[in-house]
Structure formats: C-alpha cells, structure tokens
Amino acid sequence: MIPAIRGTHDILPGDVEKWQFVERLARELCERYGYVEIRTPIIEREELFAKGTGESTDIVQKEMYTFTDKGGERVTLRPEATPSMVRSYIEHNLEHTMPAAKLYAMGPMFRYERPQKGRYRQFHQLDIEAFGMQDPAVDAEVIDLAWSLITGLGIPQAELVINSVGCATCRPVFQKALLDALGDNLGNLCGDCQRRSVTNPLRIYDCKVPADQPIIDALPHSIDYLCESCATHFTGVKTHLDAIGIIWRQSHRLVRGLDYYTRTTFEVLGQTLGAQNALLGGGRYDGLVKQLGGADKTGIGFAAGMERLVLALPESAPIAAPGRAFVVAIGEDGRAAAWQLIRELRQAGLPAQMELEARGVRAQMKRADRLATRVTLIVGGDELARGEVTLRDMARGEQRAVARDAVVTAVRELL
RNA sequence: GUGGGUGUAGCUCAACGGCAGAGCACCGGCCUGUGGCGCCGGUGGUUGCGGGUUCGAUUCCCGUCAUCCACCCCA
Numbered sequence: 001m002i003p004a005i006r007g008t009h010d011i012l013p014g015d016v017e018k019w020q021f022v023e024r025l026a027r028e029l030c031e032r033y034g035y036v037e038i039r040t041p042i043i044e045r046e047e048l049f050a051k052g053t054g055e056s057t058d059i060v061q062k063e064m065y066t067f068t069d070k071g072g073e074r075v076t077l078r079p080e081a082t083p084s085m086v087r088s089y090i091e092h093n094l095e096h097t098m099p100a101a102k103l104y105a106m107g108p109m110f111r112y113e114r115p116q117k118g119r120y121r122q123f124h125q126l127d128i129e130a131f132g133m134q135d136p137a138v139d140a141e142v143i144d145l146a147w148s149l150i151t152g153l154g155i156p157q158a159e160l161v162i163n164s165v166g167c168a169t170c171r172p173v174f175q176k177a178l179l180d181a182l183g184d185n186l187g188n189l190c191g192d193c194q195r196r197s198v199t200n201p202l203r204i205y206d207c208k209v210p211a212d213q214p215i216i217d218a219l220p221h222s223i224d225y226l227c228e229s230c231a232t233h234f235t236g237v238k239t240h241l242d243a244i245g246i247i248w249r250q251s252h253r254l255v256r257g258l259d260y261y262t263r264t265t266f267e268v269l270g271q272t273l274g275a276q277n278a279l280l281g282g283g284r285y286d287g288l289v290k291q292l293g294g295a296d297k298t299g300i301g302f303a304a305g306m307e308r309l310v311l312a313l314p315e316s317a318p319i320a321a322p323g324r325a326f327v328v329a330i331g332e333d334g335r336a337a338a339w340q341l342i343r344e345l346r347q348a349g350l351p352a353q354m355e356l357e358a359r360g361v362r363a364q365m366k367r368a369d370r371l372a373t374r375v376t377l378i379v380g381g382d383e384l385a386r387g388e389v390t391l392r393d394m395a396r397g398e399q400r401a402v403a404r405d406a407v408v409t410a411v412r413e414l415l
Numbered sequence: 416g417u418g419g420g421u422g423u424a425g426c427u428c429a430a431c432g433g434c435a436g437a438g439c440a441c442c443g444g445c446c447u448g449u450g451g452c453g454c455c456g457g458u459g460g461u462u463g464c465g466g467g468u469u470c471g472a473u474u475c476c477c478g479u480c481a482u483c484c485a486c487c488c489c490a
Contacts, residue, residue: 006481058488062416080490109490114416116484125490192487206488257489267490278490305490330448361448369450380448394450 007113007121018310021317023106025152026126026304030104033145035128038103040084042110046074052083052292054259056199063111077110081127082260082285082301083292089131090294104128106306118276118308126280129301131289136236139264139284139300140244143237146280146302147246150268155312157271158279160247163254164234165202166226167262168287174225175201185215205253221252230263237264260285264300270312279312280304323374323415327354328364330380338379341389341407348408350415369394375414377407 065077190209265283282302289297329338345352355364368376378390392399
C-alpha cells in the first residue's frame with residue numbers, strides 16, 4: 001500500500017456531504033453579500049509570500065512548501081490566499097475595472113506543520129477580501145458575513161473577538177511602549193516570549209505560560225495607543241456591529257501573527273476544537289496592496305478553516321441526502337423492464353438505481369434499505385402481466401400498485 | 416522542530432509471555448415476491464514495519480513509520 005502524505009486526508013462519502021453543506025452555504029452567503037468568486041493558482045512565486053505574508057512570520061520562516069521547478073524558479077504551494085488575491089487584484093487592474101472589489105475564493109492551502117486536531121498540512125479555506133474601501137462599515141459588513149456563516153451552519157457557542165492593532169503611524173509607538181513597560185521583566189518571561197520580543201513583540205500576548213501571565217497582564221494595550229484616525233475607525237466598527245445586533249468581545253490580546261494586519265483584527269473561536277480553536281480569523285491590511293506593487297488601496301478580509309467548520313458542525317446539521325428511488329426486479333423479464341424504468345426515471349431528472357447483478361428480492365430490498373432509499377419500485381411477473389409497478393414507501397412501509405404510465409409522476413411526488 | 420499517548424478484522428475494542436476473540440458492518444440461509452427486528456451460518460488477520468530478549472512475543476526491550484493530544488504557530 002502507498003499511503004497518503006502525512007497531514008493530508010481523503011474526504012470520504014459520509015463526510016463529503018458535510019463539506020458540501022458548508023461549501024454550499026459559504027457560496028450562497030458570499031453571493032448574498034455581493035462577493036464574487038475568483039480562482040487563483042495554488043502555486044506562486046516564493047517571493048509573493050515572503051513579501052506578502054511577511055519574512056518575520058512562522059509561515060514564511062518554517063512552514064512553506066517551497067521548491068525549485070525545472071526552470072529554476074522558486075515556487076511555493078500557497079500557505080494562505082491573501083497574497084494571491086492581492087497579486088491578482090494588482091495584476092489585472094481590478095482597481096480600475098472593479099472599484100470596491102469584493103472577492104471570495106475556496107480551496108486548498110499548504111503548511112508544513114506537525115498535524116493535530118483541526119490542523120493539517122493540506123487544509124482548505126474560504127477566503128474573502130474587500131479592496132479599496134476604508135469605511136468602518138466595510139469592516140462591520142465583513143464581520144457580519146463571517147458571523148452569518150457561523151450561525152448559518154448552526155455552530156453552537158462560538159465567540160466573536162475583536163481588537164485594533166493600529167496603523168503604520170501608531171503601531172510603532174505602541175510597540176515601543178510595550179517593550180519599555182517590559183523593561184527588566186523581559187528576562188523573567190519564557191524563552192518563546194524573549195524570542196517574540198525581538199521578532200514580533202505584539203505576539204507576547206499569545207503566551208500561555210502561567211508564570212508569564214502576571215507580567216503580561218501589566219503590559220499596555222494597543223487600543224490605548226491608537227492614533228486619532230485609528231481610534232475613530234475602531235469606534236465606528238463597534239458602533240456598526242452594535243447597530244446590527246452582533247455580539248462581540250474586545251480583547252487586547254488578540255494580535256494575530258501575520259505582518260500585514262492593521263487596525264481591525266478579529267477571530268471567531270469555537271468550543272469543540274481543542275487547542276486549534278480559531279474557526280476563522282482576519283483583519284484589515286491597508287498597506288499590503290501598495291507593498292506588493294499596487295496602488296495605495298486598502299483591504300480587509302478573513303479566512304475560515306473548512307476542516308474546522310466541518311468539525312464544529314452540530315449533529316443536527318441538515319446534510320441529509322436527497323430522496324432516491326430504487327428498482328427491485330424479479331426474474332429476467334422483470335430485470336429488462338426495470339432497466340427501462342430506471343432510464344425513464346433518470347431522464348425525468350430523478351435519481352434512481354437498481355441492483356445490476358441478479359440477486360434475490362430480499363437482497364435487493366436490503367440494498368435499497370442500506371442506500372436510504374425513499375421509494376422502492378418492484379417489477380415482477382405479476383406487475384408485468386397487469387401493466388403495473390408496485391410502489392413502496394420505505395419510511396411508511398406501505399405499498400400500492402401504480403399504472404406503468406403513471407410511475408414517473410408518482411415517484412416524483414414521493415421524492 | 417519539541418514533549419507525551421496509541422497502533423490487533425472494514426469500524427469500535429478484548430486477549431497482556433502459551434491455539435488471536437467479541438460486537439457492529441459485509442455475504443448467505445431461516446423466508447424460491449418484500450428492507451428495518453430476530454435466529455443460524457459464513458467471508459475477513461504476516462497483531463503497522465524492522466530488529467532484539469525468550470523454548471515460545473499481540474504481550475517485554477530498541478528502532479522506525481503512522482496517528483492522536485499538547486507546545487510552537489495558525490484556519
């Protein structure tokens with residue numbers, strides 16, 4: 001046997017219905033909120049992520065699937081979608097043809113990490129991005145879409161957390177204040193925090209080491225250092241969320257690991273995922289388009305982990321397969337007639353099957369039952385002689401004779 | 416990359432130095448024209464892989480691979 005690559009998974013029948021349910025709702029909601037689909041390649045130049053996602057991030061430093069292709073190009077399997085979306089926005093001049101572009105995409109991402117619950121090397125995301133709009137109402141609409149997805153899927157006990165990390169003007173001031181406040185205490189923090197203080201000081205807030213908490217609790221908060229413009233923006237976002245009745249919790253510890261975030265950041269946390277509890281996360285990235293060579297356009301978006309959404313689905317999720325018909329044939333004449341019948345049903349747009357290998361009636365009925373059949377049609381010598389078909393409602397356990405000509409209509413009514 | 420748990424039938428799990436088992440699932444029969452419930456029978460295993468200790472290893476030891484959980488980080 002040649003097994004699947006570590007951290008990759010087959011999605012088998014039985015689970016794939018859950019995926020289809022999530023994908024269907026995701027598309028429907030995106031379209032309803034005015035987002036249009038875009039599809040970008042899953043391989044890009046390494047440089048795109050180095051510059052876009054950020055050299056200091058763990059993603060770029062140790063998690064990318066990067067290799068040299070036969071032409072000597074350094075290519076990377078995308079670890080996230082945003083840089084590709086920005087690249088495409090710039091490359092095709094969408095800033096002119098689609099001012100205020102609202103785009104969504106779905107597909108696989110790749111990160112070389114140790115797999116655990118809710119974390120895989122090939123995983124899938126729904127990604128949405130809104131370019132060229134800086135009003136706080138846009139932030140609120142993006143969060144509204146994210147929250148509608150969670151509630152629409154019926155995921156219980158999810159929590160929306162928001163924060164603002166400031167902009168290129170005020171973030172450096174906050175960062176300096178953070179390090180100043182830390183002062184001599186830096187040496188008392190864990191090794192990870194000491195490393196973070198150099199690479200990305202804001203991430204000290206992610207620390208889970210109990211001994212570090214008293215020190216971290218005493219550190220300043222980014223919202224107290226926002227410039228006037230950022231403060232006004234953040235207030236606007238919260239006002240809009242309140243106006244549409246979305247419940248949020250503000251956390252100064254929500255900092256997020258990607259370099260490009262500015263102003264609003266947010267996450268939705270689930271209860272059933274163990275340590276990997278972020279169902280979706282995102283924020284504003286007002287400098288990224290320009291940084292990647294485009295015009296000075298703002299951007300905001302989020303990525304939702306499809307695997308995590310599927311894991312968080314409630315038992316009651318409406319993923320039931322549509323009704324199906326199954327034809328049971330008795331005898332050679334019956335099999336010939338049954339074959340005609342399923343062709344007729346299929347051409348009428350109705351899902352129908354029969355047992356293609358000759359087996360006893362009992363075995364055929366059992367198969368129909370296992371396939372969660374709603375209607376079973378029985379065709380044997382008796383029915384053929386009368387020009388009828390026996391139609392059995394599997395759930396009710398009731399059956400009746402139906403004229404051969406009326407079968408399609410009768411089946412359609414029961415499905 | 417670091418630490419820990421677990422690998423036995425398709426699935427969930429027993430056996431824990433001495434003939435590898437059960438439940439569910441699958442196939443057949445009871446019932447030569449009726450699924451779910453029942454009864455009877457059957458198919459299915461190099462006990463993840465490699466090495467070691469032993470008269471004998473699923474069991475003990477080492478390695479390796481996979482997987483799960485946690486850290487790191489993130490969706």
